[in-house]
Amino acid sequence: MEIAIRLTTAPKAKPGPENLGFGRVFTDHMFIMDYGPSQGWHDPRIVPYGPLSLEPAAAVFHYAQAVFEGMKAFRTVDGRVALFRPRLNIERLNRSCDRMCIPALDPDFVLQAIKTLVDVERDWVPSAPGTALYIRPFIFACDTVLGVHPAQTYKFLIILSPVGSYYAQGMNPVSIYVEPEYVRAVRGGTGEAKAAGNYAAGLKAQQTAVAEGHAQVLWLDALERRYVEEVGAMNVFFRFDDEVATPELSGSILPGIVRRSVLELLRSWGVPAVERKITIDEVYTAHAEGRLKEAFGTGTAAVISPIGQLAWRNNVISINGGQIGELARQLYDTLTGIQTGRLPDEFGWLEEV
Ligand code: COI
Numbered sequence: 001m002e003i004a005i006r007l008t009t010a011p012k013a014k015p016g017p018e019n020l021g022f023g024r025v026f027t028d029h030m031f032i033m034d035y036g037p038s039q040g041w042h043d044p045r046i047v048p049y050g051p052l053s054l055e056p057a058a059a060v061f062h063y064a065q066a067v068f069e070g071m072k073a074f075r076t077v078d079g080r081v082a083l084f085r086p087r088l089n090i091e092r093l094n095r096s097c098d099r100m101c102i103p104a105l106d107p108d109f110v111l112q113a114i115k116t117l118v119d120v121e122r123d124w125v126p127s128a129p130g131t132a133l134y135i136r137p138f139i140f141a142c143d144t145v146l147g148v149h150p151a152q153t154y155k156f157l158i159i160l161s162p163v164g165s166y167y168a169q170g171m172n173p174v175s176i177y178v179e180p181e182y183v184r185a186v187r188g189g190t191g192e193a194k195a196a197g198n199y200a201a202g203l204k205a206q207q208t209a210v211a212e213g214h215a216q217v218l219w220l221d222a223l224e225r226r227y228v229e230e231v232g233a234m235n236v237f238f239r240f241d242d243e244v245a246t247p248e249l250s251g252s253i254l255p256g257i258v259r260r261s262v263l264e265l266l267r268s269w270g271v272p273a274v275e276r277k278i279t280i281d282e283v284y285t286a287h288a289e290g291r292l293k294e295a296f297g298t299g300t301a302a303v304i305s306p307i308g309q310l311a312w313r314n315n316v317i318s319i320n321g322g323q324i325g326e327l328a329r330q331l332y333d334t335l336t337g338i339q340t341g342r343l344p345d346e347f348g349w350l351e352e353v
Contacts, residue, residue, distance in 0.1 A: 001041075001042070001044050001109060002044075003031075003044045003045065003046060003112070003113060003116050004043075004044070004045040004046070005045070005046045005116075005120065006045065006046070006047050006048070007028075007029070007048070007120070008028045008029060008048035008049075009048075010048075011028050012027075012028055014123070014124060014162070015162065017126050017127075017128030017131050017164065019164075020126065020131060020162055020163055020164035021163070021164060021165070022134070022161075022163050022164070022165065022166045022301060023134060023136075023161045023163060023301075024161070025161055025162060026049050026159055026160065026161050027049060027121040027124045027133075027159075027160040027161070027162070028048060028049055028121065028124075029046050029047065029048060029049055029117065029120050029121060029160075030046070030047060030048075030049045030050075030117070030157055030158060030159045030160075031044070031045070031046050031113050031114075031116075031117045031156075031157060031158040032044075032045055032047060032155060032156070032157050033045070033113070033155070033156045033157075034153070034154070034155055034156075035103055035153060035154040035155070035156070036152065036153050037152045037153070040103070041103070041105060041106070041109075041156065044109075044113060046116065046117055046120055049159065052155075054142065055144045057144035057145065057146065058140075058141070058142050058143070058144060059141035059142065059143045059144075059145075059151045060140035060141045060142070062146065063141070063148055064195070064196055064197040064200070065100055065101070065102065065140065065141035065150070065151055066100070066138065066139065066140040066141065066195070066196040066197070067093065067096035067097055067099075067100050067102060067138065067139050067193060067194055067195050067196065068096075068136060068137065068138035068139075068194055068196060069089045069090075069092065069093045069096075069135075069136070069137045069138070069194060070089075070134065070135070070136060070194075070299075070300045070301055071083065071084065071085075071086055071089045071114075071134075071135045071137075071257075071300055072084055072132040072133065072134055072135060072163075072300055072339070073118045073125050073132060073133040073135060073160075073353060074125070074132050074133075074339040074340050074341075074350075075125045075126060075127040075131075075132075075340065076340050076341030077340055077341050077342055078341060080341065080352055080353075081118060081119075081122055081125050081133075081352070081353040082339070082341070082350040082351065082352050082353065083114065083115070083118070083135075083350070083351045083352075083353060084257075084300075084339050084349055084350060084351075085257050085261065085349050085351075086111055086114060086351050087107065087111065087351075088257045088260070089137075089257060090105075090107045090110045090111060091107065092194065092255065092257070093105065093110070093137060093139075093194070094107065095192075095193065096193040096194045096195060097139065099190055099192075099193040099195065100190070100193060100195055101150035102139055102141070102150075102154060103154065105139075105156065110137070111351075113158060114135060114137070114158060115351075115353050117158050117160065118133065118135070118160065118353045119353055121133070121160055122353070124160065124162055125162070126162045128164075129336075130164055130165060130170070130171075130336070131162065131163065131164050132162075132163055132339070133160055133161070133162055133163070134160065134161045134162070134163040134300075134301065135158060135160055136158065136159050136160070136161065137156070137157070137158045138156075138157055138158075138159075138196075139154055139155065139156045139157075140154065140155060140196075141153070141154055142154055142155055163301070165302075166233065166299070166301040166302040166303075166305070167215055167302065167305060171303075171304070171305070171306065171324065171332060172306075172308075172324070173306040173307060173308025173309070173319070173320075173322055173323065173324060174214075174215035174216065174297075174305060174306070174307060174308060174309075175213065175214045175215055175307075175308060175309040175310075175311065176209075176214055176215065176216055176217070176218045176231060176297075176307050176309065176310050176311070177205075177208070177209035177212060177214035177216070177217050177218065177311050178217075178218045178220065178280060178310060178311060178312035178313075179205045179209070179217045179218065179219055179220065180220075180225065180312070180313055181205075181225075182202075182204055182205040183219065183220070183221070183222035183225075184198060184201060184202050184219040184222075184229065184230070184252070185198060185201075185219075185222065185229075185252040185253075186221075186222035186223065186252055187222075187250060187251035187252045188251065189252060191229075191251065191252035191253060191254065192249065192251055192252065192253060192254060192255060194254060198254075202217065202219075202232055205217045205219075206232055212311070214309075214311060216231050216232040216233065216234075216297075217231065217232050218230075218231050218236065218310065219231070219232075220280060221250075221252070222252065226279045226280060226281070227247065227250075227277050227278065227279055227280075228247050228278045228279070228280055228283065229247055229250075229252060229253050230247065230253050230254060231297045231307075233297075233299055233301055233302060234256070234297030234298055234299035234301075234302045234305060235247075235253070235254065235256040235258070235259035235297065235298050235299065236295065236296075236297050236298075236307075237259075237262065237294075237295065237296050237297075237298060238278060238283060238286075238292065238294070238295045239292070239293040239294040239295070239325065239327055240282075240286050240291050240292060240293070241291050241293065242271070242272065243272045243273075243274060244266055244271055244272065244273045244274070244327065245273075245274050245275075245276055245278055246259060246262075246263070246273075246274075246275055246278075247275070247276075247277065247278055248275040248276050248277060249275065250277075256298055256299055256300075257300065258298040258299055258300055258303065258304075258335070259298050259299075261335065261347075261349065262298050262304075262331055262335075263275070264347065265331060265334060265335070266327075266331075268347075271327070280312055283295075283310070284312065284315065284317065287317045287319070292317075292319060293320060293325065293327075294306070294319065294320050294325030294326070294327055294328055295307040295310070295319050295325075296325065296327075296328040296331075298331075303332060303335060303336065304328050304331050304332040304335065306320075306323075306324045306325055306328045307319055308320070308322035308323070309322060338350070
């Protein structure tokens with residue numbers, strides 16, 4: 001399929017790197033493609049970024065049949081633009097689509113669409129340390145009937161946003177609230193899909209966490225409220241003495257691409273890195289015994305985000321004295337080093353635009 005390109009006649013001023021924050025500014029163009037029962041996915045186009053016109057009855061507003069992805073394009077030290085493991089995001093997008101009854105996309109075509117859009121917006125890829133061009137592909141249902149069933153019409157869009165740190169604190173360790181009551185997802189539900197509704201379900205707990213001075217929520221499993229699952233916008237890792245552990249993918253946890261890359265990096269360094277069940281009691285016991293050395297979140301948006309403090313049922317613990325841990329620092333430096341071409345791409349993770 002040929003991607004039609006219509007360029008803006010009113011390009012926006014690009015923001016400086018200082019106050020980018022996360023996902024507040026959008027580039028000049030976006031990608032759109034439609035799906036209908038007879039044409040399949042069709043009419044791919046890049047057009048000026050702007051509002052969409054949708055009927056109030058559009059299914060996405062009522063029943064949340066919507067999925068998304070998050071990935072980044074980086075400016076390398078020698079001025080190239082590279083995507084980080086984009087095929088893994090595209091595979092996950094199709095798995096999310098399958099879970100939400102959305103028709104699959106051709107992975108090669110999605111990669112072509114992302115590359116074409118990023119190429120059009122090449123000048124928007126920032127180069128300051130810690131910045132990137134965040135890529136947000138998303139798909140939603142457009143049918144205009146109120147019956148509950150998988151839609152027959154969809155839109156697939158890609159928008160781009162130059163970003164700095166996800167958290168206002170940057171890479172400084174954050175405080176995380178262990179949610180005792182609400183749950184994010186249950187096995188058999190949509191937790192392992194990147195479904196829009198998962199994030200809506202998490203807002204109530206996040207609101208409480210933020211009101212109490214924490215950055216985000218750590219979710220426990222839905223059945224027993226014992227097993228650690230993930231943090232609001234990240235997967236989570238703990239370093240118990242010299243073993244690094246992250247919750248195993250149980251069906252309710254998002255299979256993060258940075259999570260996977262961190263496991264691969266650690267194993268390549270000879271650090272024992274395991275995926276297994278972790279109870280919140282184990283975390284607190286290890287802390288009491290002096291064996292909890294570090295905790296950190298991983299995600300595309302947040303990269304590596306050290307956890308300086310955990311609060312669970314009024315029991316607040318400080319991890320690594322609230323300082324950035326040695327492993328978290330090393331992982332951050334290595335990942336961003338590979339992403340920006342400061343370090344060799346030994347694993348073949350970059351895909352140049
Ligand atoms: C990402 O890390 O890219 C995500 O999609 C998390 C997001 C909800 C900010």
